[in-house]
Amino acid sequence: MNNRSKSLIYAATIGLIIVAIFLGFLSSITNPISWILIAVLFLIPMLYKKIKGDDQIVWKEEYSVGIESLDQDHKKLISLLNQFITAYDYAMSESYEREALDDLIAYTKYHFSREEELMVDNEYPDVVAHKEQHRKMFEQVEGFVELYNEKGHDALDEISAFLSNWLINHINGTDKEYTEHLTGRGVK
Numbered sequence: 001m002n003n004r005s006k007s008l009i010y011a012a013t014i015g016l017i018i019v020a021i022f023l024g025f026l027s028s029i030t031n032p033i034s035w036i037l038i039a040v041l042f043l044i045p046m047l048y049k050k051i052k053g054d055d056q057i058v059w060k061e062e063y064s065v066g067i068e069s070l071d072q073d074h075k076k077l078i079s080l081l082n083q084f085i086t087a088y089d090y091a092m093s094e095s096y097e098r099e100a101l102d103d104l105i106a107y108t109k110y111h112f113s114r115e116e117e118l119m120v121d122n123e124y125p126d127v128v129a130h131k132e133q134h135r136k137m138f139e140q141v142e143g144f145v146e147l148y149n150e151k152g153h154d155a156l157d158e159i160s161a162f163l164s165n166w167l168i169n170h171i172n173g174t175d176k177e178y179t180e181h182l183t184g185r186g187v188k
């Protein structure tokens with residue numbers, strides 16, 4: 001069952017409970033069933049979140065590459081990724097999903113070129129291999145965008161898992177390898 005169907009079932013359940021509460025109160029304001037259902041209504045969002053799990057990514061100090069401008073970029077990327085995951089998890093409209101995906105891709109592109117420029121300007125010895133990782137990632141992302149154009153919402157599970165894993169592993173692995181060289185050149 002995809003997230004869109006789950007969201008529809010969730011909304012329908014909430015709707016039915018509200019109707020039942022209303023009907024219960026029509027018979028009597030002290031109807032205990034209505035009061036119990038009101039309590040259930042408050043508990044459902046918490047249960048829904050617990051069952052579904054929280055996919056949001058939280059920035060950790062250990063992700064820092066020791067260079068303020070690039071840490072800011074990485075934080076922004078994580079926040080755009082979370083925005084995209086929210087659009088997917090809550091099966092928002094197609095335009096919101098696409099906008100969140102486009103924003104994430106555009107900022108990733110911007111960040112990659114900024115990071116590459118800094119590595120080139122400071123003669124980082126592994127710049128070619130690093131750029132190759134960025135290029136390959138972008139190739140995969142372009143493939144995912146095509147998949148999204150074909151399959152729509154159903155493609156997002158795969159896209160969201162790939163982007164989350166790739167970005168965190170890249171920031172926390174390959175990116176950190178330039179820290180010593182760049183900070184040694186006085187990059188802050």
Ligand SMILES: [Fe+2]
Pocket residue numbers: 070074111115171175
């Ligand atoms: Fe980076």
Ligand SMILES: [Fe+2]
Pocket residue numbers: 115130134170174175
């Ligand atoms: Fe990078």
